[in-house]
Amino acid sequence: MYSFEPNDEQKMLIDAVTRYAENDLRPSAREAEESGELPGNLIKKGWELGVLQASVPEEYGGFGEHSAVTGVLAAEAMAWGDLAGTLAVMAPSTYVMPILIGGTQEQKEKLIAPVIEAEWKPYVGAYIEPNYDFYPLEMRTKAVRKNGSYVINGEKTFVPFANAAPSLLVFADLEGTTQAFVVPADAEGLTVGEREKWLGVNALPTYSLKFDDLEVPAENRIGGDEGFDPAAIFASANTAIASMAIGVSQAALDYALPYAKEREVWGVPIAQKQSIAFMLAEMAIEIESNRLLVWEAAWKLDQGNDAAREAYLALNGTSDTAMMTTDRAVQILGGYGYIREYPVELWMRNGRGIAAFAGLAMV
Amino acid sequence: MISFEMPEKIQGARVLMETVAENMMRPVSRQLDENEHEIPWDYIEFMHTSQKAMGASGMTPGDEKQRKEKEGGEKKKRPRTGFQTLAFTVEMLSWGDVGMWLCTPGGLLGAAAVNATGTPEQKERFLTRFQGDKPVFDAMALTEPHAGSAMPAEVRTIAVRDGDEWVLNGEKIFVTAGHKALVDTDGFVVVWATIDPEAGRAGVRPFVVEAGTPGAKVTKLEEKLGIRASDTASIVLQDCRIPFENILGPAEVIEKKKKDEEGFKGAMATFDATRPLVAASALGIARATLELLKEMLEERGVTIRYGLPRSRMTNIEREVVDMETWLRSTWLLTLKSMWLADERKGNTIEASACKVKAGDVVVKITQKALDLLGPLGYSREHLLEKWFRDAKINDLYEGTGQINRLIVARRILDYSRHELN
Numbered sequence: 121m122y123s124f125e126p127n128d129e130q131k132m133l134i135d136a137v138t139r140y141a142e143n144d145l146r147p148s149a150r151e152a153e154e155s156g157e158l159p160g161n162l163i164k165k166g167w168e169l170g171v172l173q174a175s176v177p178e179e180y181g182g183f184g185e186h187s188a189v190t191g192v193l194a195a196e197a198m199a200w201g202d203l204a205g206t207l208a209v210m211a212p213s214t215y216v217m218p219i220l221i222g223g224t225q226e227q228k229e230k231l232i233a234p235v236i237e238a239e240w241k242p243y244v245g246a247y248i249e250p251n252y253d254f255y256p257l258e259m260r261t262k263a264v265r266k267n268g269s270y271v272i273n274g275e276k277t278f279v280p281f282a283n284a285a286p287s288l289l290v291f292a293d294l295e296g297t298t299q300a301f302v303v304p305a306d307a308e309g310l311t312v313g314e315r316e317k318w319l320g321v322n323a324l325p326t327y328s329l330k331f332d333d334l335e336v337p338a339e340n341r342i343g344g345d346e347g348f349d350p351a352a353i354f355a356s357a358n359t360a361i362a363s364m365a366i367g368v369s370q371a372a373l374d375y376a377l378p379y380a381k382e383r384e385v386w387g388v389p390i391a392q393k394q395s396i397a398f399m400l401a402e403m404a405i406e407i408e409s410n411r412l413l414v415w416e417a418a419w420k421l422d423q424g425n426d427a428a429r430e431a432y433l434a435l436n437g438t439s440d441t442a443m444m445t446t447d448r449a450v451q452i453l454g455g456y457g458y459i460r461e462y463p464v465e466l467w468m469r470n471g472r473g474i475a476a477f478a479g480l481a482m483v
Numbered sequence: 484m485i486s487f488e489m490p491e492k493i494q495g496a497r498v499l500m501e502t503v504a505e506n507m508m509r510p511v512s513r514q515l516d517e518n519e520h521e522i523p524w525d526y527i528e529f530m531h532t533s534q535k536a537m538g539a540s541g542m543t544p545g546d547e548k549q550r551k552e553k554e555g556g557e558k559k560k561r562p563r564t565g566f567q568t569l570a571f572t573v574e575m576l577s578w579g580d581v582g583m584w585l586c587t588p589g590g591l592l593g594a595a596a597v598n599a600t601g602t603p604e605q606k607e608r609f610l611t612r613f614q615g616d617k618p619v620f621d622a623m624a625l626t627e628p629h630a631g632s633a634m635p636a637e638v639r640t641i642a643v644r645d646g647d648e649w650v651l652n653g654e655k656i657f658v659t660a661g662h663k664a665l666v667d668t669d670g671f672v673v674v675w676a677t678i679d680p681e682a683g684r685a686g687v688r689p690f691v692v693e694a695g696t697p698g699a700k701v702t703k704l705e706e707k708l709g710i711r712a713s714d715t716a717s718i719v720l721q722d723c724r725i726p727f728e729n730i731l732g733p734a735e736v737i738e739k740k741k742k743d744e745e746g747f748k749g750a751m752a753t754f755d756a757t758r759p760l761v762a763a764s765a766l767g768i769a770r771a772t773l774e775l776l777k778e779m780l781e782e783r784g785v786t787i788r789y790g791l792p793r794s795r796m797t798n799i800e801r802e803v804v805d806m807e808t809w810l811r812s813t814w815l816l817t818l819k820s821m822w823l824a825d826e827r828k829g830n831t832i833e834a835s836a837c838k839v840k841a842g843d844v845v846v847k848i849t850q851k852a853l854d855l856l857g858p859l860g861y862s863r864e865h866l867l868e869k870w871f872r873d874a875k876i877n878d879l880y881e882g883t884g885q886i887n888r889l890i891v892a893r894r895i896l897d898y899s900r901h902e903l904n
Contacts, residue, residue, distance in 0.1 A: 121562055124819045127484045189485050253794040354790070381896060392903050397892035398885075404895050405816075405836045412815035413808070419487045430811075432790050437808040475793070 124412070130193050136169055137194045141201025146463075149202035152323035153466055156315075158208055166198070166209035167240035172216060175483070181233030186220060188356065188418035191483030192363035196411070199367025200374075203470045204323035206364060210481040211280045214245030215289045217356055217482035218300050222348025231302065242281030245289040245300070246329050247357070247479030250277040256291070256298060256354050256479065261331065263292040263301060270294070270301060270341060272309075272334040278480065282312050282327035289342070290331070291350075298350040300342040309334030320469030321477075352421070353482065355431035359417045360481040362431070365438035365474045366411045372449035372467050373403045380452055396452060403445045410437040418483060439474035446471035490564055497571050503529070504579025509866075512580040515712040516869050520704055522667065523586055523712055531588045531618035566756065566821040570763040574814075577767030581873045582712030584764060589613040591660055592757060593621030593673040596689050599752040600731045608728075609671060609691055620663035620670040623753075624655035624692075624718055631657070632886045635675045636684040640720060642676040642730075649690060649730065651676055651698070651723040659880070661716025662701050665694050672699070672718065673731070682736045689731040698723030709872030758834040758881050759820040762841035765877035766814050769845040772870050773806055776852040779859060802851055809844040813837060832894045835887040842878035842887075849874040 126134065144162055152158045171194040176182025184190075191213075198206040212235050219231050235243045249260055261274025272292050282288065288303045288310075303310060313328035342348055377400055380391035390396045413434040420427035446468040450457035457464045489497075507526050515523055576584040585591070590598075590613055597609050612619045630637040640653025653676060655661075664670035671693045679686035692699050703717035727734075777787065780799065787803050788796070796804070820833035849871040853860035860867045878884045893903050 121486060121488060121490050121564070122567060122818060122822050123484055123486045123562075124822055125485065130485075253792055255790075255792050255795060257790065377895065391896050392898070394889070394892075394903075397896060397898075397903055398888045400895060401836075401839070401888045401891040404832075404891060405840050408819075408833070408836060409812035409816040409840055412819060413812045415485055416487050416811075416815060419485060429789055433804070433808045433811055436804055437812050440808075 124415075126189075126193055130190050133169075133171070133174065133190065134193050134197050137171065137197040138200070140166055140169055141198050145198065145201030145205040149205065149323070150460070150463065150466070152202070152204065153320075154322075154460075156322050156325065158205055158323050162205060163208050163240050166205065169194075169209075171195070171198070172210065172213050173236050176216065176220060176232060176236050180220070180228050181236040186422075188359060188421040188483040189415065192359060192414050192418040195360055195363040195481065195483065196367040196370070196414075199364035200371045201367075202323070203364060203368055203467075204321040206367070207280065207321060207324050207477070207480050209240070210360075211242055211244045212240070213360070213482045214247060214357075214480065215243040215287070218245065218289060218342055218348075218353050221352050221356065222300070222343045222350075224342075224344045227342060227344075242285045243287055243289075244280050244282065244285050245291065245479070245482075246276040246279045246282070246303075247291050248276065248278040248476070250275055250328065256357070257350060259291060259293040259298050261290070261292040263294040263299060265294075266335070269335050269337050272301065272303070272331045272336065274331050276329040276331075277316065278326050278476075279329050280324055280326050280480065282329055283315075283325070288329075290329075290334075292331075294341075294347070297347065298354075299347045300353075301336050302340040302342070303334065303336055307334055307336065318473070320466065320471075320473055351426065351428050355417065355421060355427040356482045357479045358431040358435040359414060359421060359427070360483040361474060361478045362410075362414045362417070362434040362438040363483070364477075364481065365435075365442040365471070366407060366414060368467055368471055368474075369403070369407045369410075369438070369442050369445040372445045372464060372471075373400065373407060375464055375467075376400065376403070376449040376452040379456075390452070399448050399452065403448055406441045406444060410434070410441045413437050421483070435475065435478060442471035442474045490567075492564060493568050493571050496568050497575055500572050500575035500579075503533075504575055508576070508579030508583050512583070512866060512869070513863075515580070515582060516709075517711075519706055519711040520714065521712075522663070522714075523583055526583055527586055527588050527618050534589050535614060563825040563827075566759075566824040567818060570759060570817060570821045573760050574763040574767040574770070577764040578771045579767075580712065581764055581768055581876075582710040584767075585659055585710060585713035586663070588618035588620055588663075588668070591621055592623035592753070593664065593671060593691075595757050596623055596673045596753045597621075597691065597731065599756065600689065605691070605728070605731065612669065617668065619668045620660045622658050622661045622664040622670070622672045622716075624658045624661065624672050624674045626657045627654060628656055632883055635687040638675050638677045638684075638687050639680075640674065640676040641680065642678050642688065642690060644678070644727070644734070645724075647727045648724045649727060651690065651692070651720040651725065653720050655718045655720070656703075657705070657880075658716045658718055660714060661718055662704060662714040665692075665699060665716075665718065666701055669694050674718075674720065676720075678730075678734070679736045686736050688734075690725060691729040691731065692720070692723065692725055693729075696723055696725060708875060709869065710876050754881065755829075755831055755834045756824060758838040758887070759817050759824070759830075761877055761881040762813070762817040762820075762837040765841040765845040765874070766810060766817065768870050768874050768877070769806075769810050769813075769841075769848045772845075772849050772852045772867060772874075773803070773810060775865070775867060776806075776855065777803065779856060779865075799855060802855060806848045806851060809840075810848065813840045813844050817841065832891055835882070835890040835894075838881060839884050839887045839891065842884045845874040845877050 173182045174184040263270045263272045290303045309332045311330040316326045417430035417434040449464040625634045642649045673689045677686040701716045705715040817837040820830045823830035
């Protein structure tokens with residue numbers, strides 16, 4: 121049966137996340153963007169909502185079961201508040217999810233609990249590479265076998281909190297397939313670069329990484345000698361960011377719509393003009409139809425089916441939606457849209473990055 | 484619980500409709516396009532017979548009986564899926580040939596209006612004919628030469644009560660299947676007329692005019708850009724007398740406060756059900772186009788590599804991936820609006836929203852497919868150029884893209900028609 125209604129547990133989680141997004145993330149978003157720093161207790165509070173923990177089974181330290189659908193519902197609600205804050209709270213998902221999806225039983229038992237049961241700590245994945253045509257299934261970072269261990273060489277970018285990460289999950293090409301390796305922060309051959317500066321999401325501290333003949337033991341490869349199928353991780357990464365794109369888009373619509381009802385031109389609210397009203401209607405239509413692409417991709421992931429195509433279409437559709445809706449929000453606010461006193465210019469900058477952000481969260 | 488699992492019942496219907504589309508529609512698609520006003524009786528007879536056998540009909544899922552199952556002594560209700568099944572059916576038949584789909588007997592817009600606004604007695608009297616031995620058509624006559632989107636508010640066709648009868652006078656145009664409903668079969672047309680021209684849209688009512696009624700005459704068949712297998716009729720009503728009981732809804736103009744709602748409500752209830760079906764139909768054409776485009780590209784050695792970043796794709800790949808994204812997202816929105824209808828939840832926003840996007844998407848996809856295929860797309864050797872012509876109607880009927888944008892905008896802004904028009 122088809123159904124488009126979250127279950128009761130999901131609704132409760134959405135409510136809790138929405139409150140956090142509204143009361144915590146949104147009010148601190150502007151200052152965090154300008155100062156490049158998220159308030160310390162903000163991430164902690166978001167982490168305690170238990171979004172990631174709810175997607176990890178009890179035997180590995182969580183309190184639920186893996187559900188990409190629940191993940192995208194929560195991620196959308198959180199990203200409505202602030203994208204940078206959401207990426208910070210969810211950063212450990214890029215470490216935990218690949219292990220949960222592709223790890224051996226032993227790895228799951230050993231590696232997940234210390235992340236999930238503790239306070240938020242930046243265990244993060246290093247996924248994105250500094251190339252205009254970066255493609256996660258053909259990584260330029262290379263791993264090669266050497267005497268029962270793996271040697272990694274290459275570069276990464278956009279690694280959140282890399283300077284403070286206790287441990288990293290590094291994605292690299294091994295004999296033509298993308299694989300993941302646990303790399304402790306103090307590993308020899310690992311260099312954390314300068315803090316990076318971006319068009320948007322500047323509250324999220326990210327760093328470049330360099331690997332020079334970095335050697336890890338064989339047991340650090342996720343999935344053991346067999347490794348894992350990277351397609352599921354790739355789909356999970358695309359779906360997660362797609363859901364956040366919808367959150368950003370919805371925020372833009374929810375801000376522009378009441379503004380348009382208040383702002384007057386020649387004595388009438390601009391929302392009473394078709395040129396503005398139709399823009400808002402089209403924003404709503406794009407958001408809802410593309411949201412369903414995300415849900416379908418997540419549902420397919422949960423069924424254990426190949427969700428690559430759906431996740432890809434979802435990212436394709438939502439990245440366009442985010443750009444379209446945030447640009448229109450700026451347009452509807454006019455000059456106010458362009459000044460930093462209002463949030464929509466930030467959302468437009470964040471919206472532009474969606475396609476490039478894939479890999480900064482997983483569901 | 485969010486789910487995208489296709490129920491078995493829908494899977495079955497879909498397979499069946501695909502067989503019909505492939506074997507009965509596609510082979511005659513071109514011929515019907517080139518011989519406008521030819522009626523596809525083979526298809527009509529077949530659909531009539533098979534629908535009767537299945538107990539389903541046209542655009543009206545009707546009151547699907549709640550099948551109750553004994554399970555551990557407890558009665559269990561199965562969710563309704565009538566509207567969703569219909570959306571899949573319409574999509575598949577339009578994938579076959581949209582003009583022919585409009586020639587499907589057993590319940591188009593007229594039946595939908597009766598279903599949405601009629602009394603049980605009226606439903607019985609007008610809708611049971613679809614289960615008879617011969618195929619029967621119905622139609623909806625709303626548009627008049629002076630106004631389309633402004634209907635039914637600006638209806639000029641007048642209904643005057645005379646004892647036990649209504650006397651109708653006026654002219655209706657663009658009546659889909661009007662000729663088949665009034666002339667070729669024992670069907671009916673739902674005619675929108677005013678019982679009180681002073682009352683504005685509060686005075687507007689739908690009336691059922693049956694085939695063979697003196698004074699109801701088809702005066703013209705339009706020649707069109709596309710959907711040529713479907714007849715589009717002009718109907719003149721000249722002192723056309725129908726029984727008093729053929730009015731759908733109340734016979735009096737209600738007191739002032741509520742008056743806006745009454746007559747209008749009927750039309751709106753109808754559109755909430757039918758707009759998603761037009762969207763589904765549009766998406767059938769869009770899917771047909773995209774499939775053939777990919778097939779023709781593949782024959783020429785071009786396959787689409789999904790998953791690549793945009794910077795690594797060819798232009799053709801980007802275009803195709805975008806088309807697929809639009810098609811899928813719009814289909815899911817259409818399905819959601821039908822799911823809401825099955826759940827008996829309000830779906831006005833979604834119904835208009837999917838109609839807006841489907842109208843846009845089918846026009847864009849058919850245009851782009853022709854663009855990408857150059858002379859191959861432009862040639863009448865393939866159906867692509869026909870689908871390009873067929874596509875545009877979906878942005879026009881059941882409310883243009885603009886009217887449906889207006890509806891979505893009013894709803895999300897919480898504006899009345901006076902505040903936003």
